[in-house]
Amino acid sequence: MASPLHLDGSDVNNNSSIKDLENIVEDVEIPVIDFSLLTEGTPDQRYLVVQELAKACEDWGFFVLVNHGVPDKLRNALMDTFKGFFNLPPEDKQDSADTHAMNPIRYGTSFNAKVDDNKYWREYLKVMTHPEFHCPTKPPQFREELKEYSACIRELGKKLLGGIWEGLGLDNNYMREALNLGNCFQIVVGNHYAPCPQPEKAMGLPPHSDHGLISILYQNDVDGLEVQHDGKWVRVKPLPNSYLINTGDQMEIVSNGKYKSIVHRAAVNEKRARMSIVTVTGPSLDTTVVAAPQLVSGESPATFRGMKYGEFMEYQQGHGLQEKSVLKLLRL
Template identity: 35%
Template sequence: MDQLLSNRFNVGSLPEDYIFPPELRPGDLKVPFSTNIPVIDLSEAQNGDRTNTIQKIINASEEFGFFQVINHGISVNLMDEAGGVFKELFEMPAEEKQKMCSNDPSKTCKMFTSNVNYATEKVHLWRDNFRHPCHPLEQWQHLWPENPTNYRECVGEFSVEVKKLASRILSLISEGLGLKSGYFENDLTGSMVLSINHYPPCPEPSLALGITKHSDPNLITILMQDHVSGLQVFKDGNWIAVEPIPNAFVVNIGHQLRIISNGKLLSAEHRAVTNSSDTRTSAAFFVAPSEECIIEPAQALTAEHHPPIFKSFKYKDFISYYFAKTGDTEVVLKSFKAHKN
């Protein structure tokens, strides 16, 4: 509990156990914002230009594995209210946050610093995190914190809207891939987890990381950034920064969507860097299959000349392996490749 960064004040210098080895450090923090990461206006799909919107999403998912969406239908007021609640959560008194901290691996709703394996990891991340499942809402909402007092109501409404947005985007993606209507409206999207990251100002940002390089293991992630930048995507051997666009969501393709598309879509590697002056709070909604769901390349995307690149597996087995290998993209995906005769 005492380890929570949001409980520490005026950290003068970076503690040694937060300093990453030279090859993993962000180093030069002047990574330019990319003008190439697509920003897609979802209102165009409703106003008769659906085909063009779908093509933009597929192109972005193939090239970057990342894009931003605007005019997505979620009200600015609700986004602002949720963003305020997320910040308030980490500004609460230490004794309130104490109630949410736990070392119990079976506890689904909890706050921690760095990672759940804090006690055994070699280097810590410069972040506090609060996460919990939020779909189906009625199954989980009663387990959420009672403080801030409007947390359950506000985040409940927000998570329902985000789930709808994810369904709309997945519908466009499935159409773009040539899959049948409603392809993802089942166990493939049976779960959604909210992960709120809180990055206080860091004394030496060039030596620390908020989140290390990784690709998301789930199906698709809907991320709300705040106005402070920190998200970076790895593309063509270089890091590029994702600009925080007011009232936009960042959408990134997870490993499961890469596998279902038979390698057509990219699950991009990304990380979070810190800064020395501003607190940054972001909220990621991880839309994922149910644990027992069978994942495999869609049959419509495989043929004699396009055999399945990946084998069939249960989602829970993928997740176990992913965390055992600390999210190493190359190692994880290689292990789930189809065996060649």
Template identity: 50%
Template sequence: MLINHGVSETLRDEVIRASQGFFDLTEKEKMEHSGRNLFDPIRYGTSFNVTVDKTLFWRDYLKCHVHPHFNAPSKPPGFSQTLEEYITKGRELIAELLKGISLSLGLEENYIHKRMNVDLGSQLLVINCYPPCPKPELVMGLPAHTDHGLLTLLMQNELGGLQIQPNGKWIPVHPLPNSFFINTGDHMEILSNGKYKSVVHRAVANTKGIRFSVGIAHGPELDTIVGPAPELVGDDDPAAYRAIKYRDYMQLQQNHELDGKSCLDRIRI
């Protein structure tokens, strides 16, 4: 959990309200942004990937590629402007976290930023809407998975539903007021040669009300080839993952069902 981050509570509340405003649009209006291409600038849908999911999940989503080019729906009024302000703040915050992580690995402060070409890096906004479910024990909002990318900045409304699995046991993540949950992604694990671990997490349904979560996945530039940093590889610590282009890894994950670290396992050496 991250507090004292400099993103105002007012802006956070505006993002949640704006998100609800989008999902309150008519289905026809929302379906203007339907699509199945991973790299569509704006994509509205349900579940994870209906072409590969054996079971549909209790979740609708809006995904927008917001950097290096900003994309967002024009409806409802003010939605795009609110998101643009929010993702700019998020990008500034992640830049500071990446500096700290670089230093913690014994690297130069801007190492990750430069090596991953973060100035042109991918920033994917994912707004999840989990409607109330009469029998939440029979469904899953999202199954166990890890995120692609370096770091995900996540906030959620007061209805919890995020769970993590640090020691093989699922525990709920209760949102602290005005806090962010920082999720370490697969590409931070790859780049650090396993010194940082991507976080296995899932989302469960509830009976109480609509849960919203707003995540911003920050990754390398799409054509950046990501492998373990040479400075972190040696005779006693060989490379644990093969290098792969970031966009290819994203497509690899999209083409398979979500299942823990199964995507990362495909590139382990």
């Protein structure tokens, strides 16, 4: 694949405070959650996994998910199809070019080309797949693969959220209704980070949190994801056949600040392309998200004011990525 950007002064993010190369930690033991024990384990096994899940969300906001049940054939086929899209002639990709933050299909390079001071070393394709399904017309197999994959990940996400609600002492049925998860918002994002001739001067994506409840990430075997933990940047080396899960801004609001949305970024390298597919699951777009009432008390007052998820997302997507900037606006 050709590089999505030319390496001139305007096309790299050379802010040393963002890159912060001296503050990266490796070989940290990241929490691992066995999804099969959550869904098919004995009551004792499920109880232990729910406790592990709660600890991972509270201490990290991030964990590795294994034994998830998503077929490798499906994941790999969709990854190849995203590659096929990024290999299309520029005029075909421009049919989906970034024009508005809430467009159901968006192709671009920068997070928001209208407001970003720096462009980022990546290509992306964002496709909204629920409650209404959208898909580019090319490659021709895209629609069938994306529809099957997004449905599979949506069910996985709902079951995972059920375990998270349980760990917070919340009733799953109540939370599904309160957040209108039957009409949950889902977006699937394919990312291509081409080899970069000067990776020390570029960034795939700057530090940011995700807008939804949880994000579910699948990537090829090229490292690049870095998460913020205890004031350090941790470089993530995922296990084979696993997903990487992180909590988002709506989870921080719902949990009344107990579970923080994790700040993360994407680094690039000069040798190999990195590909990832991330699926973000959130409440319905018209749901006003507030802290679960069971988590609010005189000792633990509400941390954030309520805001419709669609408005929250539109504000975040319409501005440059700045860590957890929208949450800061909502803090009481």
